[in-house]
Amino acid sequence: xxxxxxxxxxxxxxxxxxxxxxxxxxxxxxxxxxxxxxxxxxxxxxxxxxxxxxxxxxxxxxxxxxxxxxxxxxxxxxxxxxxxxxxxxxxxxxxxxxxxxxxxx
Amino acid sequence: xxxxxxxxxxxxxxxxxxxxxxxxxxxxxxxxxxxxxxxxxxxxxxxxxxxxxxxxxxxxxxxxxxxxxxxxxxxxxxxxxxxxxxxxxxxxxxxxxxxxxxxxx
DNA sequence: TTGACATGCAGTCTACTACCTGCGTATTAT
DNA sequence: ATAATACGCAGGTAGTAGACTGCATGTCAA
Numbered sequence: 602x603x604x605x606x607x608x609x610x611x612x613x614x615x616x617x618x619x620x621x622x623x624x625x626x627x628x629x630x631x632x633x634x635x636x637x638x639x640x641x642x643x644x645x646x647x648x649x650x651x652x653x654x655x656x657x658x659x660x661x662x663x664x665x666x667x668x669x670x671x672x673x674x675x676x677x678x679x680x681x682x683x684x685x686x687x688x689x690x691x692x693x694x695x696x697x698x699x700x701x702x703x704x705x706x
Numbered sequence: 707x708x709x710x711x712x713x714x715x716x717x718x719x720x721x722x723x724x725x726x727x728x729x730x731x732x733x734x735x736x737x738x739x740x741x742x743x744x745x746x747x748x749x750x751x752x753x754x755x756x757x758x759x760x761x762x763x764x765x766x767x768x769x770x771x772x773x774x775x776x777x778x779x780x781x782x783x784x785x786x787x788x789x790x791x792x793x794x795x796x797x798x799x800x801x802x803x804x805x806x807x808x809x810x811x
Numbered sequence: 812t813t814g815a816c817a818t819g820c821a822g823t824c825t826a827c828t829a830c831c832t833g834c835g836t837a838t839t840a841t
Numbered sequence: 842a843t844a845a846t847a848c849g850c851a852g853g854t855a856g857t858a859g860a861c862t863g864c865a866t867g868t869c870a871a
Contacts, residue, residue: 606720613718614859615711618789625796633817645860647818652858666817666868674797681790684723685782691730692779719829738847750830752848771838771847 604656605683608676611656616641617649624659624672631667709762710789713781716761721746722754729764729777736772 611617620635636646650670653659657676662669716722725740741751755775758764762781767774 606718609714609718609723613711613714616859618714625793631817641859642861643818644820644862648859668818672793672796674793674800677790677793678797681786681794685786685790688730688777688779688782689786691777692783695779721829736847746829747831748848749832749850753829773848 604676605680607656608658608680611652611658614649614652616645617653620646620649620653621658621672624670628671629662629669631669635670709781710785712761713763713785716757716763719754719757721750722758725751725754725758726763726777729775733776734767734774736774740775 612621616639619639623635624630632643632647632650635650636643639646650659650661654661658673660671660673662671717726721744724744728740729735737748737752737755740755741748744751755764755766759766763778765776765778767776
């Protein structure tokens, strides 16, 4: 349950976020497809994908010699639920206080 | 605008998330207050706070020799807006498809 | 069957990160 | 005025992360 850490760490790298974006744009891409257009060696991309997979942000399906990658949106949702919504409330409270202050003038 | 990276990196460390949580529980704490109960040297905490400040996740106000720290929920909201909501939609779509599949049975 | 293709495994190099310690400076309290 | 307090600055170290190269393995196609 406390694998929040892995998710945050996985998301902390811009290359990994781009990979997620690419998968979001078209799901089920292979490793070499994901490599194309990136200024990185295949091995680097592969490592990044491993990190994303370890964080459960993507899932993998083998099809012959090809490795297909799929986004898994669940961990991101959990991050939101367990971590962001709390701060969201404070933000809205702050906003509300700010408005009230304005109105009292 | 693309300082998303700094925010993600700042959030990637559990110590920094705990510091944010502590500030969320009680805003406006000083450095030494934030240090108390943590198994870390003051300097380490200070460095973490610098990272959070650089990511604009906290703001700082000097009062004499004391440094007061305040949470800034805006960047987290931006992360949500620009990065999470998108995946949220896909998650709901996936959920919807899943339900439809069940119903077709 | 042989060659091309998709990927994995292992090792290396560099840079950064998260710690620390020691010392310096400014502010408050006695 | 002096001591205690709150903090910053500089520097040092161990571990890790991100990139690479080279080679091995498994799969498909001619």
